[in-house]
Amino acid sequence: MHELGIVFYIIRDVKQAAQENGVEHVSTVVMNIGEVSTIIPEYLTDCWRWAADKEDLLRGCELKIEPIPAVTHCDGCGKDYPTVAHGKICPHCGSEKTWLLRGNEVEIKELRVEN
């Protein structure tokens, strides 16, 4: 039920932003979800549907997910490589001195409101 907890956090932030902007109904929430964020997009949208429809502000609101590919940087050779395919070991030079450049984001990108 990891994704449901995340959904409650999203709803809290969206409610706050809607209030600040005087919005009464949000039609789409766009998320940036990193490839190695441990979020499963289908679970997130399922939990979203269940929880969002309980709120007037979010009834029928779509949760749109824009994935962010994970990229790892290697300090050994200075190159970047796709994280999911190669993991912690650099495919260019075999070094273990690598770190995640991007791909663990769980971020609300924007709200879309129909006038």
Add this chain to the structure above:
Amino acid sequence: MENVKIIEIKKSVFEDNDRAADALRGELKKKGVFLLNLMSSPGSGKTTTLIQTINRLKDKLRIAVMEADIDSDVDAIKIKEATGVESIQLHTGGMCHLDAEMTEQGLTAVIGGQPSEVSSQPSAFDLVILENVGNLVCPAEFDTGAVKNAMILSVPEGHDKPLKYPLMFSICDVVVINKIDVLPYFDFDMEKCKEYIHMRNPKATVIPICAKTGEGVEAFANWLLKEVARWKE
């Protein structure tokens, strides 16, 4: 065509929680309370390890325990009966983890009074241990406001766990490897396990123990004693 207005947010879902956690740590520092967040899979021996550890420390430190579970209060009762220290049960209401806000509510219940009142008084406790929900995924993502994070990995779970749950191992300051009494019956490679842990987190302290017999528990108790003293400086 319909008009769509776009409101840019660009905000991490964890941002509010991270801020609340930092604020809680600040409060704890002022009050001289060390909060340990203890995590693990279900059944790795968190409660038994706690009982053994607390019984070695209760004459040196004033200790309280917060047990977090989805339901029941068996763990809180077990701790209280076996150690005599203050122990309360938190229910997460179906959630798989505790966040900083829930942790603060728990702390208020343990220490007593309103949060603002509490902050102005020195605490009655040196060490509060939060036993998080048994789960290696979500608790790693939500900062509880604890001073240090600890996790227990038990031998039957296998030495490759650090590869499967990298985030959990990367945020832990100490990894306790429990149930070493059954090492002869499992294909658990202690050296490989340490190597995998240090791949994720070069700074992690690894302490092999057996909570049932008490072997190695002294080392974990000493680690805690040192960390609490450092926090109170």
